[in-house]
Amino acid sequence: MTTILRKHHFDLPDGVIYLDGNSLGPLPRSAAERAAHTITQEWGLELIKAWNSAGWMDLPARIGDRVAALIKAQPGSVTMGDTLSIKVYQALDAALKLRPNRKVILSDSGNFPTDLYMAQGLIDTLAKGHVLRTPPPDDVQDAINDDVAVVMLTQVDYRTGRLHDMAAITARAHAAGAVMIWDLAHSAGAVPLDIAGCAPEFAVGCTYKFLNGGPGAPAFIHIRPDIAPLVNPALAGWMGHEAPFAMDPDYRPAPSTERMRVGTPPVVQLSILDAALDVWDGVTMADIRAASIALSDLFIAKVEAGCPALRLASPRDGAQRGSQVSFHFAHGYAAIQALIDRGVIGDFRAPDIMRFGITPLYLDEDDISAAADHICDVIQTEIWRDPKYQTRARVT
Numbered sequence: 530m531t532t533i534l535r536k537h538h539f540d541l542p543d544g545v546i547y548l549d550g551n552s553l554g555p556l557p558r559s560a561a562e563r564a565a566h567t568i569t570q571e572w573g574l575e576l577i578k579a580w581n582s583a584g585w586m587d588l589p590a591r592i593g594d595r596v597a598a599l600i601k602a603q604p605g606s607v608t609m610g611d612t613l614s615i616k617v618y619q620a621l622d623a624a625l626k627l628r629p630n631r632k633v634i635l636s637d638s639g640n641f642p643t644d645l646y647m648a649q650g651l652i653d654t655l656a657k658g659h660v661l662r663t664p665p666p667d668d669v670q671d672a673i674n675d676d677v678a679v680v681m682l683t684q685v686d687y688r689t690g691r692l693h694d695m696a697a698i699t700a701r702a703h704a705a706g707a708v709m710i711w712d713l714a715h716s717a718g719a720v721p722l723d724i725a726g727c728a729p730e731f732a733v734g735c736t737y738k739f740l741n742g743g744p745g746a747p748a749f750i751h752i753r754p755d756i757a758p759l760v761n762p763a764l765a766g767w768m769g770h771e772a773p774f775a776m777d778p779d780y781r782p783a784p785s786t787e788r789m790r791v792g793t794p795p796v797v798q799l800s801i802l803d804a805a806l807d808v809w810d811g812v813t814m815a816d817i818r819a820a821s822i823a824l825s826d827l828f829i830a831k832v833e834a835g836c837p838a839l840r841l842a843s844p845r846d847g848a849q850r851g852s853q854v855s856f857h858f859a860h861g862y863a864a865i866q867a868l869i870d871r872g873v874i875g876d877f878r879a880p881d882i883m884r885f886g887i888t889p890l891y892l893d894e895d896d897i898s899a900a901a902d903h904i905c906d907v908i909q910t911e912i913w914r915d916p917k918y919q920t921r922a923r924v925t
C-alpha cells in the first residue's frame with residue numbers, strides 16, 4: 530500500500546476531527562495560494578489577456594482530464610462547469626432526446642432530491658407525457674424494462690452510503706435499450722470507478738465533496754465518446770459552440786463533451802480545484818478504498834460497542850458501502866450538534882440519520898477512535914438533551 534495520508538496538505542483547524550468531507554471537503558493548503566495567484570497575478574496583471582496567457586479558457590477541459598483520470602473515464606470525455614443540478618438536467622434532457630419513443634425516467638426513491646426535482650421540472654418543460662418512476666433502491670434493477678428511456682441513479686446513497694452495482698445496472702439498462710446516467714456526487718474520490726469500462730452514456734458529479742474543490746466548486750459531466758456527436762444540448766450556451774468567438778448566430782455544438790459547456794467558466798473556482806487535485810498525485814483509488822473500508826469497519830465496531838442506542842444505517846459489508854457511515858438515532862440532530870461542539874464534525878439528514886464521512890486522505894485510526902469515543906460519550910451522558918443543541922440551523 531502506498532502512503533495515502535496527506536493530512537499535512539490540509540488546513541484543518543486544531544482540535545477538529547472532520548467527518549464531513551462527504552458534504553464539503555476541507556481546505557487544501559495550496560488552494561488559498563493558488564486562488565491568490567489567479568486573482569493577483571493573472572486577473573490583476575494580465576487582465577483580459579489571461580484568457581489566453583493563463584490558459585483560462587482551457588481550464589474546463591484540462592481539469593476535466595484530471596477528473597477523468599480519477600473516475601477512469603477516457604481523456605477528453607469530461608468537462609467542468611455549472612452546478613451538479615444543471616449537469617443532471619443537461620444529461621437527462623440529452624438522454625431523453627436519444628430515446629424519443631420512450632417515456633419513462635427510472636430513478637429510485639432514495640435519490641438525492643435535486644436529481645428528482647430536475648427530472649420533474651424537465652418533464653413539465655417538455656410536456657411530452659414523460660413519467661418519473663422511483664421504486665425503492667433494491668428494486669430498481671428489476672424495474673428496468675423496454676419502456677424505460679433513461680435510468681438515472683446516484684451510485685452512493687447520500688443518507689446510508691449504500692452502493693449500487695454500477696456495472697450490473699448499466700449492463701441491464703443497455704440490454705433493455707435504455708440510456709444510463711450515473712450521479713457520482715458521493716463516488717468521485719471516494720470509491721474506485723471504471724467509467725470507460727462500465728460505459729454509461731453519461732456520468733455527472735460534484736467536486737466540493739471528496740475532491741475538496743471548495744464551496745461552489747464546479748460540477749463535471751462525462752459523455753461516452755462514441756455518442757458525444759449525437760448529443761443535442763438543452764442549454765446551448767456559447768461556450769459549448771464549436772467556435773465561440775466566430776459569434777455565429779446559429780448554434781453548432783462542439784464535437785465532444787465540450788458541447789455541455791454553457792457559459793463563462795468559473796476561473797477562480799477551477800484554479801482552486803486544480804490545486805486541490807494535486808493532493809491526489811501518487812494516490813491510488815484502490816489504496817483509498819482499502820483504507821476507507823478499514824477505517825469504517827473500525828468506526829462501526831467502536832460505536833456499536835460503546836453505544837447500542839445507535840442503529841447502523843449503512844451496509845455492514847464494506848463492499849456494499851461508499852465512504853461514509855451512518856447511524857439511526859431519534860435524537861440525531863441534537864447529538865450531532867453536541868459532537869460539533871466538541872470538534873467532531875459530522876452531519877444530520879432527516880429524519881434520524883447521523884452521517885459521518887470517512888476520508889483517508891486526512892483521517893487516520895487515531896482520529897476514528899477518538900471520534901467514536903466522543904460519540905459514545907455524547908450518547909451515554911445524554912448531553913445532547915441540553916436545550917442549546919435542539920435549535921435547527923438553516924443548513925444542517
Ligand SMILES: Cc1ncc(COP(=O)(O)O)c(C=O)c1O
Nearest residue numbers: 612613614641643683687714735
Ligand atoms: C447526489 C447529489 N446530486 C446532486 C447534488 C446537488 O448538487 P449541486 O448543489 O451542486 O447542484 C448533491 C449535493 O448537493 C448530491 O449529493
Ligand SMILES: Nc1c(O)cccc1C(=O)C[C@H](N)C(=O)O
Nearest residue numbers: 551552553641687688714878924
Ligand atoms: N451542496 C451543499 C450545500 O451547498 C450546502 C450544504 C450541503 C450541501 C451538500 O452537498 C449536501 C450533500 N449533497 C448531501 O449529501 O447531503
